Amino acid sequence: MDGLFIVFEGIDGAGKSTQARLLAEWFREKGYDVVLTKEPTDSELGNFVKRLILIGGIINGGRISHEAEALLFAADRAEHVKKVIEPALREGKVVISDRYFYSSLAYQWARGLDVEWLISVNSFAPRPHLVILLDLPAKESMRRVRLRGAESEFDKLLELQRKVRENYLKLAERFPEFRIVNAMAPVEDIHRDVVALVEHELLRR
Numbered sequence: 001m002d003g004l005f006i007v008f009e010g011i012d013g014a015g016k017s018t019q020a021r022l023l024a025e026w027f028r029e030k031g032y033d034v035v036l037t038k039e040p041t042d043s044e045l046g047n048f049v050k051r052l053i054l055i056g057g058i059i060n061g062g063r064i065s066h067e068a069e070a071l072l073f074a075a076d077r078a079e080h081v082k083k084v085i086e087p088a089l090r091e092g093k094v095v096i097s098d099r100y101f102y103s104s105l106a107y108q109w110a111r112g113l114d115v116e117w118l119i120s121v122n123s124f125a126p127r128p129h130l131v132i133l134l135d136l137p138a139k140e141s142m143r144r145v146r147l148r149g150a151e152s153e154f155d156k157l158l159e160l161q162r163k164v165r166e167n168y169l170k171l172a173e174r175f176p177e178f179r180i181v182n183a184m185a186p187v188e189d190i191h192r193d194v195v196a197l198v199e200h201e202l203l204r205r
């Protein structure tokens, strides 16, 4: 594949969509053809998955299993890969995705699934050239997304974000495409760090 494939990952509110948009603008100003995309996708399947997570995974009054949830994310991803990512890369475009299969590894692992099973379920997904992990403490994530429900709900969500963050840091040790960026910095400073990583990758090609 000739194009360049970059993924932003991180816990909720880490600044992925902000940085993905800024990076897409940076590439476009330089004359590159860019596809800015995300997961879950904006397709019918992706919207179904998004609605399902928002209502806590409940179908017909019962919670679906975490395995079924992981497979639904993977089904949306398979369509994303076949219909959007691979065609754009074949045409030599820059593809920037806000979340990808590493989100399944970090989140569904935090929900108790086996990470090796998750890796195998997602093995159809081509590895990107760069994964930019926007690393943020869970408390700041909660402040940014303003998830202020009942105290018990807040504690549960905070604990989940903590686990997800830890998982991402473990994944960064396992997958060499990861680069960690401090997401506590101001937006413009993070963008500058991201551009430096991308320029380094462009020089290697």
Ligand SMILES: Nc1ncnc2c1ncn2[C@@H]1O[C@H](COP(=O)(O)OP(=O)(O)OP(=O)(O)O)[C@@H](O)[C@H]1O
Binding pocket: 010, 011, 012, 013, 014, 015, 016, 017, 018, 019, 144, 145, 183, 184, 185, 186, 187, 190
């Ligand atoms: N570096 C930053 N410092 C402070 N606030 C930020 C920073 N980057 C983004 N934000 C703010 O934090 C919120 C979440 O940002 P954004 O939507 O980019 O994150 P995200 O990682 O895509 O979130 P989600 O995973 O929930 O979709 C927004 O209100 C955004 O303006």
Ligand SMILES: Cc1cn([C@H]2C[C@H](O)[C@@H](COP(=O)(O)O)O2)c(=O)[nH]c1=O
Binding pocket: 012, 039, 040, 053, 073, 099, 100, 101, 103, 104, 105, 107, 108
């Ligand atoms: C792709 C993917 C996502 N998730 C989770 C992560 C977030 O909590 C939501 C998506 O929210 P966003 O505001 O659109 O980023 O879904 C997941 O658990 N597993 C995945 O594979």
